[in-house]
Amino acid sequence: MTVARFDELIHAPTRLSIVSLLAASEWAEFQFIRDSVGLSDSALSKQLATLEQAGYVEIGRGFVGKRPRTSARLTKAGRAAFEQHVAALQEMVVRSGSTILPR
Amino acid sequence: MNSELYPGEAADALAEIHKRQQQVIDRALVPAWYWWVVGALMVVLAIGVDTRTHLALGITIPVFVVGMLAATGAAVRSQFLYARVHDRLLDGTAVIAILGFVALIVGCSLGIAFGLRAAGVSYPATIGCGVGGLVMGLGGPVLNRQLRRIMLGNRAGIKS
Numbered sequence: 001m002t003v004a005r006f007d008e009l010i011h012a013p014t015r016l017s018i019v020s021l022l023a024a025s026e027w028a029e030f031q032f033i034r035d036s037v038g039l040s041d042s043a044l045s046k047q048l049a050t051l052e053q054a055g056y057v058e059i060g061r062g063f064v065g066k067r068p069r070t071s072a073r074l075t076k077a078g079r080a081a082f083e084q085h086v087a088a089l090q091e092m093v094v095r096s097g098s099t100i101l102p103r
Numbered sequence: 104m105n106s107e108l109y110p111g112e113a114a115d116a117l118a119e120i121h122k123r124q125q126q127v128i129d130r131a132l133v134p135a136w137y138w139w140v141v142g143a144l145m146v147v148l149a150i151g152v153d154t155r156t157h158l159a160l161g162i163t164i165p166v167f168v169v170g171m172l173a174a175t176g177a178a179v180r181s182q183f184l185y186a187r188v189h190d191r192l193l194d195g196t197a198v199i200a201i202l203g204f205v206a207l208i209v210g211c212s213l214g215i216a217f218g219l220r221a222a223g224v225s226y227p228a229t230i231g232c233g234v235g236g237l238v239m240g241l242g243g244p245v246l247n248r249q250l251r252r253i254m255l256g257n258r259a260g261i262k263s
Contacts, residue, residue, distance in 0.1 A: 017123050020120040021186070025186045026187040028187075092110050093114050095110070096110030
């Protein structure tokens with residue numbers, strides 16, 4: 001059973017989108033996150049740095065052939081925080097008597 | 104708990120989470136063309152088997168192998184380049200669905216092929232694989248939908 005805990009750091013709009021993408025992934029490539037969420041390189045770097053400092057995200061840097069590749073993945077702590085945050089959001093919706101209908 | 108957040112905002116946040124996770128899941132699914140290409144390659148290989156000449160086998164086997172490698176490489180490319188779907192999303196139910204689909208195709212193709220061969224019909228493997236390929240082309244998108252449903256059901260916050 002996941003404990004509900006609202007996480008201010010994750011809830012910021014762009015970070016919520018980034019963490020949601022990463023939660024469904026083992027890892028995701030920088031370009032994929034940037035294009036999916038619709039951020040600039042610098043904006044995504046800044047948000048990933050914030051998440052990395054919080055211990056929620058690990059950044060991997062490597063090469064595919066000669067091309068540099070940056071990828072990100074949620075840490076165990078990041079995944080736990082995200083699941084608790086989702087539980088907190090669900091609890092709020094359920095308490096209000098609404099139903100959760102994804103659009 | 105954040106007392107300043109309205110339930111409507113919480114619902115919007117959950118919808119955003121759903122949308123983003125769906126983006127990763129949709130990228131993980133193989134495209135519909137893949138099933139038809141594999142079905143067609145099965146038929147190509149079966150033509151070689153039925154024809155039983157060195158020339159036919161020399162052409163159809165390489166076409167099958169190269170075609171399978173190229174098609175599979177193209178279909179799973181995004182899993183290696185962009186994002187890899189989390190292992191937790193593909194659980195035992197998904198594995199059973201995939202194995203069941205493979206068993207259906209193999210059973211259908213071999214069953215028909217051996218049945219026709221016993222009845223003395225010409226080109227039994229080609230007809231068997233033709234039917235198997237048709238089932239694969241039509242059933243592949245159904246399997247995709249099933250896998251998508253399973254993965255969406257296994258997302259964080261849905262199942263813990």
